Amino acid sequence: MKRRFLVLAALVVLAAVGWSGFWWFAADRVALFLDDRIEQARGGDIAISCPGRQIEGWPFRMEVSCPRLGLTNANGRIESGPVRAVALAYDPRHVILEADGPIDLRDSVSGIGLSARWATARASLRMREGRLAAAAVSTQTPTATLSGLPLDNGGSQRLAARQMEVHMRHSPRDTAPDGADLALTIDGLALEGALVTDSPLDGALLLHVRDAASLLGATWTASSAKCAPAAGRSPWRRRNSRSAAPGSRRAAH
Numbered sequence: 001m002k003r004r005f006l007v008l009a010a011l012v013v014l015a016a017v018g019w020s021g022f023w024w025f026a027a028d029r030v031a032l033f034l035d036d037r038i039e040q041a042r043g044g045d046i047a048i049s050c051p052g053r054q055i056e057g058w059p060f061r062m063e064v065s066c067p068r069l070g071l072t073n074a075n076g077r078i079e080s081g082p083v084r085a086v087a088l089a090y091d092p093r094h095v096i097l098e099a100d101g102p103i104d105l106r107d108s109v110s111g112i113g114l115s116a117r118w119a120t121a122r123a124s125l126r127m128r129e130g131r132l133a134a135a136a137v138s139t140q141t142p143t144a145t146l147s148g149l150p151l152d153n154g155g156s157q158r159l160a161a162r163q164m165e166v167h168m169r170h171s172p173r174d175t176a177p178d179g180a181d182l183a184l185t186i187d188g189l190a191l192e193g194a195l196v197t198d199s200p201l202d203g204a205l206l207l208h209v210r211d212a213a214s215l216l217g218a219t220w221t222a223s224s225a226k227c228a229p230a231a232g233r234s235p236w237r238r239r240n241s242r243s244a245a246p247g248s249r250r251a252a253h
């Protein structure tokens with residue numbers, strides 16, 4: 001009995017050591033992959049900064065955190081708050097992203113700026129054969145302010161919503177491998193500035209992209225993408241605040 005216990009304990013220790021070695025190897029590969037992508041971006045005149053980057057999550061998760069993310073090129077700079085990417089060590093094809101915000105963007109040529117805030121922002125990415133197969137993004141109480149616009153009100157436009165979601169997947173109805181379906185839903189959209197809404201709007205927009213290599217693959221061919229909104233439905237409608245229950249979701253008509 002004692003011998004069996006010792007054998008079992010030895011097997012557990014060996015398994016733990018082996019798994020730990022695998023995790024540290026995988027973490028090193030992730031770091032090399034990120035460094036390689038940063039170098040590739042630099043070759044395309046895009047500087048990516050992530051000071052204080054950390055890779056954590058032992059023993060079962062692989063978590064990459066960046067206290068502050070920055071992207072800079074000749075046209076301007078994008079800065080964001082803390083960003084985290086998490087995947088299970090044994091299922092790296094499913095990645096969960098979280099961003100605390102804010103995001104600030106400034107175009108150095110036009111002088112137009114964008115500042116975005118939110119309560120929570122999460123994204124789920126699923127990979128297949130090295131390509132993005134499906135994605136979902138959800139934000140709670142997002143707000144965005146555009147500044148520097150050529151408008152009479154001082155060049156400012158503000159947008160705010162209760163919730164916004166974006167979903168994307170490979171289209172099952174498309175025989176081409178690059179067909180994709182996209183769905184955008186916004187609840188409680190309000191505009192302030194040059195464009196003003198009398199009451200919040202709820203909306204849904206469905207798109208089918210026949211050639212989505214620019215969205216789902218590694219090759220950027222945005223000029224070839226063709227989008228067509230779903231026919232027969234108006235994507236936006238005004239919400240009646242007197243009949244809408246708190247927290248309820250409304251489909252577009």
